[in-house]
Amino acid sequence: MTIKRFFIFIVFIIASLSCFGQKVIQLTKQNGVYTIPCSINGIKRSLIFDTGASTVTISMKLANLLYSMGKLKDADFKGFGRSQTASGHIINNMSIVLRNIEIEGLNLKNVDAVIIKGQNVPLLLGLSAIQKLGKITLSGNKLVIDTSTLDNLRLSSVRTQIESHLKKGEYREAILLLRKIEKQEEFEEKDLFNLAQCYCYSKDYNKSLMYCQQWMGTYKITKSSHEPDVCYLMGLSYMGLKSHFDADNWFAKAIRLISLDAVEQTSRKDANTLSYYYNQKAINYLEAKSYENSVEAFDIATQYRMRYLGVTSEDLCAGKVKDKKVGIWLYSISKMNAVFLHNKEAAEQYAILAALCGNLEAIEFCNHFKLDYSPRL
Numbered sequence: 001m002t003i004k005r006f007f008i009f010i011v012f013i014i015a016s017l018s019c020f021g022q023k024v025i026q027l028t029k030q031n032g033v034y035t036i037p038c039s040i041n042g043i044k045r046s047l048i049f050d051t052g053a054s055t056v057t058i059s060m061k062l063a064n065l066l067y068s069m070g071k072l073k074d075a076d077f078k079g080f081g082r083s084q085t086a087s088g089h090i091i092n093n094m095s096i097v098l099r100n101i102e103i104e105g106l107n108l109k110n111v112d113a114v115i116i117k118g119q120n121v122p123l124l125l126g127l128s129a130i131q132k133l134g135k136i137t138l139s140g141n142k143l144v145i146d147t148s149t150l151d152n153l154r155l156s157s158v159r160t161q162i163e164s165h166l167k168k169g170e171y172r173e174a175i176l177l178l179r180k181i182e183k184q185e186e187f188e189e190k191d192l193f194n195l196a197q198c199y200c201y202s203k204d205y206n207k208s209l210m211y212c213q214q215w216m217g218t219y220k221i222t223k224s225s226h227e228p229d230v231c232y233l234m235g236l237s238y239m240g241l242k243s244h245f246d247a248d249n250w251f252a253k254a255i256r257l258i259s260l261d262a263v264e265q266t267s268r269k270d271a272n273t274l275s276y277y278y279n280q281k282a283i284n285y286l287e288a289k290s291y292e293n294s295v296e297a298f299d300i301a302t303q304y305r306m307r308y309l310g311v312t313s314e315d316l317c318a319g320k321v322k323d324k325k326v327g328i329w330l331y332s333i334s335k336m337n338a339v340f341l342h343n344k345e346a347a348e349q350y351a352i353l354a355a356l357c358g359n360l361e362a363i364e365f366c367n368h369f370k371l372d373y374s375p376r377l
Contacts, residue, residue: 025104025143034141036125039102041071045123049143053126056098056113062123063096063115072096081114092117101129106145108132109156155186162194171202189215189223193230200233205240208233228257232277235284244288251281263303268310275304279329286332291340298329305329319356319375327359334362 027034027049035046040058043066047056066072078095093114101108112128130136135146158177165174175198181187182195196211212234220227235250255277259270266274282297306312311321331354338347348371354362355373366373 023104023106023145025145027141027143029141036103036143038125039100041066041099041101043069043071047123047125049130050124050126051130053124055126055128056101056111057122057124057126058098058113058115059121059123060115060117061121063094072098101125103133106133107157155181159191166194166198169201171198174198175202189219189226192218193226196230196233200236200240203240205237208237212237228254228273231257232280236280239280239284239287242287244284244290247284248281248288251277251284255281263300263307266304266307268308271304271307275301275308275325278304279325282329282332286336291336295333295336295341298333302326302329316353316356317376321356322358324358327354327357327362330354330357331359331362331365334365 025036027036028046029035034049036049038045038047040047040062043062045062063072076097076099078097081093081095093116096113096115098111098113099109101111108129111132133145137144158181162174162177165171165177174194178191178195178198181191192211192215196208196215199205199211200208212230215226215230231250231254235247235254237247238244238250239247255274258274258277259266263271278297278301282294282301285291285294285297305323305326306316306321309321309323309326315321316326330350334347334350334354337343337350348369351362351365352371352373355366355371356375363373365371
């Protein structure tokens with residue numbers, strides 16, 4: 001490499017370093033003040049960049065335009081108040097929340113603002129928006145924003161994307177986003193929990209256990225509401241690693257943390273959760289070839305599921321419970337009684353109940369062995 005090329009290379013690196021780490025926005029100077037191009041709830045306007053104003057200020061004219069276009073809704077109005085102008089006068093205002101102010105691709109969410117009546121009301125970008133920019137520097141007519149703060153501003157948007165991926169079962173995509181914010185100071189308890197959950201459901205069980213244990217060490221006391229779910233994830237992870245004894249212990253702990261009440265005394269919300277926990281406990285027993293325990297756990301899962309659905313055993317026998325999960329769990333009990341426990345009578349009884357729920361395998365079984373699965377009214 002020649003000296004000239006080396007010099008050009010160094011200049012390029014220095015220029016790159018100065019660009020990456022900051023965002024520069026050009027301001028326009030008009031009548032002694034600087035204005036900045038913005039988009040307020042999708043409407044483009046130039047606002048005066050005013051660090052002396054406590055909040056964003058918009059005119060009644062702009063507010064009416066936003067409202068007529070459905071970009072300002074009734075829920076965005078907070079009430080009436082009073083403001084002090086730059087000249088010291090006290091004037092009435094209306095407080096609102098602007099759902100989005102976009103500045104050069106940077107989205108500021110839920111910004112406090114006020115509406116002021118008048119003919120020539122200046123549009124001000126006050127501190128309620130400026131503070132959301134984080135660390136800034138004014139250099140002549142240039143606004144320089146520290147992009148490390150810019151990343152923090154996007155955390156809310158990133159978390160929304162993460163939730164979307166979780167709902168779709170796109171765990172690998174969620175992990176990529178979670179790992180991006182893992183080193184941020186704003187990395188929260190829910191982010192750590194989501195990482196453990198994503199690794200578990202993407203079958204990376206060792207990493208799931210690592211993040212579960214990290215959660216236990218950091219948040220067990222202060223964020224106890226998530227503890228049952230973390231115990232459940234640890235159970236799933238140990239089960240995935242074929243450590244069935246450890247898995248059973250963690251499932252049992254998760255169950256104890258939810259409720260020790262009898263099924264009929266359990267809230268419907270807790271009953272739903274416990275039905276899933278007992279279902280997984282039953283599968284763990286099944287994989288460990290502990291069939292009697294598996295049958296018992298599936299039976300309890302069914303009871304909690306029915307409690308959640310608000311139905312009774314009489315409803316079940318009458319063919320009024322058309323629930324896929326109940327049907328699957330009952331037929332699982334039937335199969336284990338038939339294949340492993342060699343209890344023909346129990347196998348037939350549970351197959352009939354599963355058929356009454358509409359389980360197709362159970363119906364086929366009953367038809368094959370000529371079992372009557374008509375409702376018991």
